[in-house]
Amino acid sequence: MEAIGVLMTYPTSSYLEQQLSTRFNLFRLWNISHKHQFFKDNAASIQAVVPSTQLGSGADRELIDSLPALEIVSSFSVGLDKVDLEYCKEKGIRVTNTPDVLTDDVADLAIGLILATLRRICESDRYVRGGMWMNNDFKLTVKFSGKRVGILGLGRIGTAIAKRAESFNCSISYHSRSQKPESNYKYFHSVVDLASNCEILVVACALTEETRHIINREVIDALGPKGVLINIGRGPHIDEPELVSALVEGRLAGAGLDVFEHEPQVPEELFGLDNVVMVPHVGSNTVETEKAMADLVVRNLEAHFFKKPLLTPVV
């Protein structure tokens, strides 16, 4: 299959790069300011794209239109908000993603962010490193066990977070597009109702036009000054300026954020706040899961080019 051209649009994983380059003719487009010349020279040889939705351009209409031989988009992510699924469908381009293999890691990180935010773990680390222990004035923190946890989006990842939170004796409620008959958790018909009835709200849904800015001022105020917001979904789920002012004004107790609206940019006001824990979109970034995701990307491509059923087809 060395003759098949595969384009990576961002250097997300050197393991993935190595796996692709031993099987395919791998093209890398790291510097998008060179894209016109790059497409002029190589577009006709590229039959597959491997985008990442963490950073980089994804697979939008412009990229798809630049690649006349494109047959498949095999995304190194479960979230496909940066892939134009409708356009792929229209053009008969297959799309795959990497579900399941990252569920545990993302759910683990959500719990990590809850604990780090409530127990002020990062702030206490800075306290010790700053030589302040002798002052003996570190503030009391907030207990996690037994809290009311609301989950926005009870898919694979939301369910895995709920199970983990249950083991902390938390009560679980959720909102999603529709009620899940298989779930015993309390369902709320609106996000505002969910936020009014929980102490920790975790965003774990997919980003679509309906869920963009679903966390707005009304939801934040419903969560209230003792509430904590956790986002392991996508940055644009939250109206970021509203979140910033709620944190600055004390209308929200804290936030734990893996994702941001304009990654890798982070609102500057957040840097000065101790009630926010921020990590750089690393929900799935473990050694084990990077390998599992990369293997799935490669196996989907092999399946496609050997004319076998795709492992995780989306389109």
Ligand code: DGY
């Ligand atoms: C995903 O796979 O969608 C995660 O956010 C990592 O990009």
